[in-house]
Amino acid sequence: MVYLTDSKKNETLDAILHQPVRTRLVAFLAGRGEATFKELKELLQVTDGNLDAHIRKLLAVKYIVSRKELIDRRNQTFYQLTDVGRRKFQEYVKSLQHLFSMENQ
């Protein structure tokens, strides 16, 4: 976890989500429901290796899950948020909003 401190309060941000590519990836999945590797790659404009590394991290902490489906004799992998991932993402957004309001006081 990354701890950010100011004079008024300690605020905790989730280190897994507090990374620009992963934040955007999880936010997109929260709005879209599920997405394929190709969709995520085109949206986030990252390389295969880079995206794969981020996806592995999110899978490891069970923020996202993958499922495979055979369509027209071709295996397709879909990624979607888990309940844990959704809850952590909501907490992360709240923390950011809190930090933002403190900064503007």
Added chain:
Amino acid sequence: MKDQKVGVDSQLDSIQSMLIQGHKGIRLERHTLPLWGLCIGFLTAFTYDLSRPVYTLGYAWGKSFEIGIVLFILLVAVLLEYRLTRKARARRDETISIIQRKVTVVIWMLFAFAFVIDLYANMYLGGGRNLFGVYLVLSGIVLVMLGLYSEPWYRWSGVVLVLSGLSVMFLLQPSNTTRLLTASIFMVGGIGVTILQPLAINRLRCMSLSIAWLAVALTTAVLMYNIDYALDINPGEQSNMSWPEYQKNKPEGVHIVTLAEGSEIPVRISVKGDVFEDTVNTSMLLKTSKKIDLEFRDGKPTGIYRINGGQWLERNDGLYMREHIHKTITDKVQGPELVRSIDLGTEKRLGGLLD
């Protein structure tokens, strides 16, 4: 602290932008509108024709057969749509967004409700002709809704469909005309909206292209009407005889019987209902004010007619019955009296649109 603030700002911005991206994703495949346009157009144009022979076995048989045809064709279309969409998405390695799934559920709920109302209205209330307009308006609303999450072109086409549906309802065209007009709008609209989509790049283009496909739909409706008329309502040159002559000889085959102006037609009125103890049967003589030609086949009217040598029409095409006055008079001597005035005649074919 300043760096942290920038980080928080940019994170919040990118979250908002990604959430919007995620919610934007309604994408209509190229097969979707042509498939549904052709399917609903076909059902509108031909369901009644296909089930007409079964109606001779009884109303319940006919209606069940009609519902069966509709459900079967819709089921085939749903399976086709599902399979083709899955294939297209897999080919592009894309998913279907949550919003598209949810909107699809809402669309099906809307149409299921309309279908139930359609059945109820046709069975118990009549006025099925208005439902053609209702389906057009509903489809227009669906396109507007899809357009909100995808491209403005669909919104424009949706508005055109809504206006067409309202026009169909308020123009009060005969049932057959309304049916073919609706079928044509669905078929041409489904294909036209998809084909013209790449050209609809600004508001002016959207407007002119919408008018263009609607014009093609109207032209197609005229063609369909003429083909339908030529196939179904075309008695050709048959022997023409007066009603007394026909009654006297009762010839076999198809004949045109002419009721001259001023002919007297006996009309038997039967009133039934739970407020009366017995069925009331009464007869009266109505005098024709115009010359009427009727087609007879083996002694029975086929339902094809024309007024004053005009265009041949079907029984349910151009005849209307309208109740004008409904009041109760309370007379001191005679007691309460129900008064109803009914108009029975040929409808004015507005603008001669499909003549």
